[in-house]
Structures are given as C-alpha cells and as structure tokens.
Amino acid sequence: MTKRFPPISPKFPVMQHGADYNPDQWQHAPEVLAEDIRLMKLAGCNVMSVGIFAWAALEPEEGVFTFDWLDRLLDTFVESGIFAWLATPSGARPAWMSAKYPEVLRVGANRVRNLHGLRHNHCYSSPVYREKTAILNGKLAERYANHPAVIGWHISNEYGGDCHCDYCQAEFRKWLREQYGTLEALNAAWWTSFWAHAYTDWEQIESPAPHGESMVHAHNLAWRRFVTDRTVDFCRHEIESVRAANPELPATTNMHMIEGIDYRRFAELLDVISWDSYPTWHDAQDDSQLAAYVGFYHDLFRSLKRKPFLLMESTPSLTNWQPVSKLKRPGMHRLSSLQAVAHGSDSVQYFQWRKSRGSSEKFHGAVVDHVGHEHTRVFADVAELGKTLAGLGEVVGTGVPAETAILFDYDNSWAVRDAQGPRNMGVGYEKTVYAHHRALWARGIATDVIGSEDDFSGYKLIVAPMLYLCREETGKKLERFVEAGGTLVSTYWSGVVDENDLCHLGGFPGPLRKTLGIWAEEIEGLYDHDRNGVRMADGAGLEGTFEAIELCELIHAESAEVLGVYTDDFYAGRPALTRNRLGEGRAYYMAARLQDDFLGAFYGKVAAEAGVRGALNAELPSGVSAQVRSDGESDYVFVMNFSGEPRVVELDGQAYDDVETAETIAAERIELPVNGVRILKRGSEAGSAR
Incomplete structure (x- = not known):
C-alpha cells in the first residue's frame, strides 16, 4: 500500500518554499540583508540555499577563513523562523587557488588546460582540489552541522563536465583495469581489431579526443561511464567531509x-x-507538450529513490540564458510549481532570491527584482504560491502510486547517439521516450522512469522504447516480468547491442526475441518527406490507418500475432505492430515510429487491458493532465490545464473536497481557466505504490 514518507527534515515537516540566496554578494550593504529577511517572510519563503558559490567569501586567502557573515545570517534565520540548505562551495574555486595550483583547472578533450573562470572548471581527480575541498567542507561542518537553522547539506551545484588531464588519464586506466581485468578482455569488448586499433599496453589508452581516437564506440561508452563514476566519487568525497559532524543531517x-x-x-x-527545472514556457499556444516533457523529468528524478524529491531551482519569472527570455503568463508560475508537487516534490525553490547587480546572471529572474521591493507582479505570484504551499502540509511525504514505468537508461542514450545509423540526422531516442511518456501523462497515468537495474516487480505495464543497448540480464528480467503477467511495450531499434556496444548475434532484438516473438531483419531510415502507413488488422482493438515516419523496421512475426501491417513501399503488408503472449502476460512491438494520435489510442487500450488506472476515471480534455499523490488513506488529485484555453473536466462520480478551500465539490465537473489548477482530495484507491 501507499505510505507516507518521513519529512526530509524532522525540523521542518512542511512544504519547502525558498530560493538560492547569495548574501556574500551584499556584504557591503547590510540594509539589503535586513530587508531580505522582511521580504522572505512576506513571500511565505521558509528555506534558503546559502553558500553555493561562496568559496572566496569563506576563504579569501589560502588558510584564512571568514565565517562571521555566515554566522550572522544563520543566527538571523533562527530568529526569523527560516531554515537553510547549507552548500559546499566547490562549484567554483577562488582565483588564488587557480593561480597557485593550476592543476585544479580542467584539461579539455583537446588536451589544453583551461584558464581560471566559469563554474565546474576543476578536476575531480586533482589531489590538491580534493584536499582543499575537504578542508573547507570540514570547517563548515564543524561550525554549522548542528546549527538549528541548518536542515541539510546542498553538495556543490549541478555537477557536470569532464577533465582529460594526466590525473584523469591515470584514473581512467585504473578504472578500465577494474572493469575488464586484462587487455585481451578489453580488446575483445571494444572490438579493437577494427582499423587495427588493438592495445598492447595500458599506457597506450587515453580518453576520447577530437584529434585522436573517437570512433571506437565501446571506448566512448566506457569514458562516459568513467566520468559518471569519477563525479560520483567526488560527490562521495564531499559528503564524507561533512558527514561526521552530524550523521543525521541529510545531503x-x-x-x-x-x-x-x-x-x-x-x-x-x-x-x-x-x-x-527551467522550461521554455509559452513557446506555443498550447503548453501541454512542454508540460509533459517537464513531467517526464519530475518522474525520472522522483524515481531515483522512489520517494518525494525537491525542486531545488526554478525561475519565478524568466531566465536570461535561453534563446528567448519570455515572461511567465498569469497563472503559469502557480501551475508549473504545483506540477512539480503533483509529481512528487516536497518543495518549490528558485534561482534566485535577489537579482545580482552584475555579471552573467544579473538579468536572470528572481523573487526580488533590482527595484528592491515587494510591489511587483512576480513577488505577488511568489507570495500567492507561498500561501498555497503553506496549506499543503498534509501532502508532504505522500507518494506517487505508479503502476506503470518507462525504461530509460543513460548508457542506452549514449550508445544510440554513437550508433552511426540509421538516421544520423537524428535518430531521436529521447524524443521517442518523451512521446510514449506523454501518451500516458495525457491520460493521467502515474509513471515511474526506471533503469534496467531497477526492480520491475509491482508494475503492471513497462514501456521500453528503443532499448538499443540491452544486456542479456535485462532481457531475462523483462521475460520474467511478462511471464508473471506483466505487459511490455517495446519498439524498433531494440535489443541491438550489449553492454559493450557489440551487436547481438543470432538476430535482433537479441535478448528480447523470445519475449517479443519477432525477428527484426532490417531497419530503414526515412527522409523527412517520406511517409508510410500502418493499417490495423481486424480484431486488433484499434481501427484505421496511422502515419509512420522516420524509422520503419522490417520484421518477421514468429510466435507473435500481427495487429497492424505496413500500407506502402516494397514492404507493404509486412508486420508493423505485433503482440506476443508469453506465460501470463503479453508483449507488444511497434516496428515503426508512430505519432501522438496512434500512441494516445494505443496506450488507452493497453493500459485498460493491464488494469492501469488514471488519476480520474474519466477522459481528460486535450492539454489537461491529472496526477495523484497518496498516503494510502487519502488521494490528492492535481488537475492541471496546460492547453492555453479554458477547459471543463468531467469528474468520475467519487466524493471530492477542494484541498485549498476545504469545500465539498458537488458538481459533476470542474472548470479550469487558462493555466488553472485544482487540488482535490478523495478517499484512497491507490492500491500499490512505488
């Protein structure tokens, strides 16, 4: 059954509302800092992330530490009922460090060392950088880990990028030895006999380079996995440097x-x-496609631990770095923020609290504009949302009862991008995943986004679009899932390579062939102007002909039944949609890239067959989504209108209360204005939840 998770901080069992706060930029203006506290309380903000890029303010010279400003800030927070996520400032190092220890600066793939500047321009392998980070982090922990204002550690900021210095090359070779054991095994896994690229000494191996090796796909895949491991290891290093002072403080x-x-x-x-999260809202009249895309990432990050997450940054108005910096239309700040809550967030937080006066983000949106007071449209939007969030205490800690999952692997994405065919102008792996997720989102079906190594049990429906990189064990797990009664949906360009990016022999889709009951002989990339059609067979449960674009696979039905066939070209009449029954379950295969009209109809049918329910047992209007959070006793249904037009939503006959007004809803339908959202409460029908 669904359960309520403990609050992220026992000090603070409410919905978090706040921003990145940079008082180190305003030490020359104490009146600004005093005014900030008044405005935070006025806006209903109760938590701030502090110290994110404050290294130079905390250690202006090597070994000289200045904590007095942070002492004053956190003590003032306590007096004002405001809490803090305290950051480790490793995202950007001070100039004195780059000058004295140039080894901390990254080396690019071109083997040229960077100059001082930017963010995350540092080497995760540098002994000096690790030492300096641990020293400062340790002093922060010693001083503040038990401070009553501090509710957790905000470790660094948006980790990313790679370094190709000598330290990283040595670590890469060490990592490869651990992964492969011998050069013989590495050469076999990387298929280095191609172009006579076999290695005879570990020292011959370097990271991929634009002026060197970049065409051995397994090599590229190994480097990306190594970069992840190196980044995770540095994050672990940072957490260990603060953990001892208070092991209970979350990170x-x-x-x-x-x-x-x-x-x-x-x-x-x-x-x-x-x-x-920084969507480009209002790029179209109807924001629902973008909302579904954002919903995918909310679902992905929630699914990493299958419990509530935090929206740590968003903008209350606009960004300054997107191609067009467009203002949020009335209602969109509330709608987009509550969308995060609907998908499992226990916070809405912003970059940034107060606009910087100079440098690259001086025009990035903020709660407090350069004018410096509360009499602005954006501040009013934030304050209004603050009141709403303050009334959602009963939602905090609730789960999202997902019976459906999308299978999305990062290394699959990397391998697809490297594949060199069948459409080098864009094979569209992520686009395909988003389209399948969007079809579920539009029906109000809660969906986890999982990886191949995750537990598949408990789901009724798993969707695995373009599972190009499919390990043997993943194939076996999906086979057992279907045999036990689950429903699997897969597509073209699946089961093609293994974990080393080596093609499966014996016929695609490799480890999925028995489960899907088909053999994929060829795949054709279509030009943008090309079209084919897929005509549904009698008794398929769907009617009509649907347009196929970009990719068409030529398959043979083995144990699978044919539900749809191609209408055109030399493969007219060949299978394009199949269903295979295996054990107690079934597995569907789409051989062609089909579009939203088909996916919407298809997932309506398949979800019903699998016994998967939407948030409302009613058809949702175009552009409207509904998402549920639940504790097993009560469901909280968020009904959200991204269509750009007013919508009327039919309810399903259950008894609902409005969470914000506490009024019972007697009507059979609710009206949503443009960018409107309603939060409804009912007795739980969640069943199992992740």
Whole structure:
C-alpha cells in the first residue's frame, strides 16, 4: 500500500518554499540583508540555499577563513523562523587557488588546460582540489552541522563536465583495469581489431579526443561511464567531509538535464534527490507538450529513490540564458510549481532570491527584482504560491502510486547517439521516450522512469522504447516480468547491442526475441518527406490507418500475432505492430515510429487491458493532465490545464473536497481557466505504490 514518507527534515515537516540566496554578494550593504529577511517572510519563503558559490567569501586567502557573515545570517534565520540548505562551495574555486595550483583547472578533450573562470572548471581527480575541498567542507561542518537553522547539506551545484588531464588519464586506466581485468578482455569488448586499433599496453589508452581516437564506440561508452563514476566519487568525497559532524543531517545535490552523467549512480549516495527545472514556457499556444516533457523529468528524478524529491531551482519569472527570455503568463508560475508537487516534490525553490547587480546572471529572474521591493507582479505570484504551499502540509511525504514505468537508461542514450545509423540526422531516442511518456501523462497515468537495474516487480505495464543497448540480464528480467503477467511495450531499434556496444548475434532484438516473438531483419531510415502507413488488422482493438515516419523496421512475426501491417513501399503488408503472449502476460512491438494520435489510442487500450488506472476515471480534455499523490488513506488529485484555453473536466462520480478551500465539490465537473489548477482530495484507491 501507499505510505507516507518521513519529512526530509524532522525540523521542518512542511512544504519547502525558498530560493538560492547569495548574501556574500551584499556584504557591503547590510540594509539589503535586513530587508531580505522582511521580504522572505512576506513571500511565505521558509528555506534558503546559502553558500553555493561562496568559496572566496569563506576563504579569501589560502588558510584564512571568514565565517562571521555566515554566522550572522544563520543566527538571523533562527530568529526569523527560516531554515537553510547549507552548500559546499566547490562549484567554483577562488582565483588564488587557480593561480597557485593550476592543476585544479580542467584539461579539455583537446588536451589544453583551461584558464581560471566559469563554474565546474576543476578536476575531480586533482589531489590538491580534493584536499582543499575537504578542508573547507570540514570547517563548515564543524561550525554549522548542528546549527538549528541548518536542515541539510546542498553538495556543490549541478555537477557536470569532464577533465582529460594526466590525473584523469591515470584514473581512467585504473578504472578500465577494474572493469575488464586484462587487455585481451578489453580488446575483445571494444572490438579493437577494427582499423587495427588493438592495445598492447595500458599506457597506450587515453580518453576520447577530437584529434585522436573517437570512433571506437565501446571506448566512448566506457569514458562516459568513467566520468559518471569519477563525479560520483567526488560527490562521495564531499559528503564524507561533512558527514561526521552530524550523521543525521541529510545531503542532496541539485541535478540538471545534463546528458553526460548517469544520475542513477547518485541515488544510493544521497539522502534526498533534488533537481533544477527551467522550461521554455509559452513557446506555443498550447503548453501541454512542454508540460509533459517537464513531467517526464519530475518522474525520472522522483524515481531515483522512489520517494518525494525537491525542486531545488526554478525561475519565478524568466531566465536570461535561453534563446528567448519570455515572461511567465498569469497563472503559469502557480501551475508549473504545483506540477512539480503533483509529481512528487516536497518543495518549490528558485534561482534566485535577489537579482545580482552584475555579471552573467544579473538579468536572470528572481523573487526580488533590482527595484528592491515587494510591489511587483512576480513577488505577488511568489507570495500567492507561498500561501498555497503553506496549506499543503498534509501532502508532504505522500507518494506517487505508479503502476506503470518507462525504461530509460543513460548508457542506452549514449550508445544510440554513437550508433552511426540509421538516421544520423537524428535518430531521436529521447524524443521517442518523451512521446510514449506523454501518451500516458495525457491520460493521467502515474509513471515511474526506471533503469534496467531497477526492480520491475509491482508494475503492471513497462514501456521500453528503443532499448538499443540491452544486456542479456535485462532481457531475462523483462521475460520474467511478462511471464508473471506483466505487459511490455517495446519498439524498433531494440535489443541491438550489449553492454559493450557489440551487436547481438543470432538476430535482433537479441535478448528480447523470445519475449517479443519477432525477428527484426532490417531497419530503414526515412527522409523527412517520406511517409508510410500502418493499417490495423481486424480484431486488433484499434481501427484505421496511422502515419509512420522516420524509422520503419522490417520484421518477421514468429510466435507473435500481427495487429497492424505496413500500407506502402516494397514492404507493404509486412508486420508493423505485433503482440506476443508469453506465460501470463503479453508483449507488444511497434516496428515503426508512430505519432501522438496512434500512441494516445494505443496506450488507452493497453493500459485498460493491464488494469492501469488514471488519476480520474474519466477522459481528460486535450492539454489537461491529472496526477495523484497518496498516503494510502487519502488521494490528492492535481488537475492541471496546460492547453492555453479554458477547459471543463468531467469528474468520475467519487466524493471530492477542494484541498485549498476545504469545500465539498458537488458538481459533476470542474472548470479550469487558462493555466488553472485544482487540488482535490478523495478517499484512497491507490492500491500499490512505488
């Protein structure tokens, strides 16, 4: 049954609302700092992330530490009822360190060392950087780990990037020895006989380089995995440097949609997951496609630990680094913030509290603008949301009852990008994953985003789009899942390579062939102007013909039944959609890239067959999604309108109360204005939850 998780901090069992706060930038203006406290309370903000890029303010000279300003701030927070996520400031180092110890600066793939500047321009392998980080972190922990204002550690900021220095090359070779054991095994796994690239000494191996080796796909994959492990190891180093002073203090690091890191590797290390979300709202009249995309990432980060997460950064208005810095329309701040809560967040936090006066983010959105007072539209939006969040205490700690999961592996994404075919103009792995997730999101179906190593039990439906890199053990797990009664959906370009990016022999989809009951002979990349069609067979449960674009696979049905066939080209009449019954379950295979009209109809049918329920037992209007949080006794249903137009949503006959007004809803339908959201409460029907 669904359960309520303990609050992220026992000091603070409420919905968190706050921002990145940089008082180190305003030490020359104490009147600004005093005003900030008044404005925080006025906005309903109860937590701030402090010290994120404060290394120079904390250690202006090597070995000289200045904590007086931070002492005053945290003591003032206690007096004002405000809490803090205290950051380790490793995201940017002071100039004195770069000048005295240039080894801390990163070396690019071109083997040129960077100059001082930017963020995350440091080497995770540098002994000096690790030493200096541990010293400062340790002093912060000694001084503040038991401070009553501090509720947790904000470890660094948006880890990312790689370094190709000599330290990292040595660590890469060490890592390869641990992974492969012998050069013979490495050469076999990397297929180095191609182009006569076999290695005869470990010292011959370097990281991929634009002016050197970059075409051995297993080599590229190994480097990306190594970079993840090196980043995780540095994060572990930081946590260990603060943990001893108060082992009960939770630690998080704010993640972002960075493609080069497998964030699942952080899950066991961190006590709570947090991430930073910056959508480009209002790029279209209807924001629902973008909302579904954001919902995917909320689901992904929630699924890393399968419990509530934190929205650590968002903007209350605009960014200054996107192609167009567009203002949030009325209602969008509330809607987009509550979307995070609907998908499992126990916080809404911003970058930033007060706009910087200079440098690269001086025009980035903030709660307090350069004008410096509360009489702005954005401040009013934040204060209004603060009141709403203050009334959602009963939602804090509730789970998301997902019976459906999307299988998304980071190394699969890396391997697909490297594949060199069948559409080098863009094979669209992420685009495909988003499309399948969007079809579920539009029906209000709660969906976890899991990896191949995760537990599949408890789900009724697993969707594995373009599972190109499929290990033998993953194939066996999915086979057992279907045999036990689960429903699997897979697509073209699955089961092609193993964990070393070596093609499976004996016919694609490799380890999935028995489960799916098909053999994939060829795959064709279509030009953008090309089209094919997929016509549904009688008795398939779907009717009509649907348009296929970009990728069409030519398959043979072995044990699978054919539900749809191609309509055009030399493969007209061949299978395009199949279903295979295995044990107590079934497995579907889409041989072609089909679009939203098909995916919507298909997942409506498949979800119903699998016994998967949406948040509301009613058809949702276009552009509206509904998501549920539950503690097993009460469900909290968030009904959200991203359509850009007013919508009427039919309810399903159950008894609902409005969480914000506590009024019983007697009507059979509710009206949502543009960017409208309602939070409804009912008795729980959640069943199992993750």
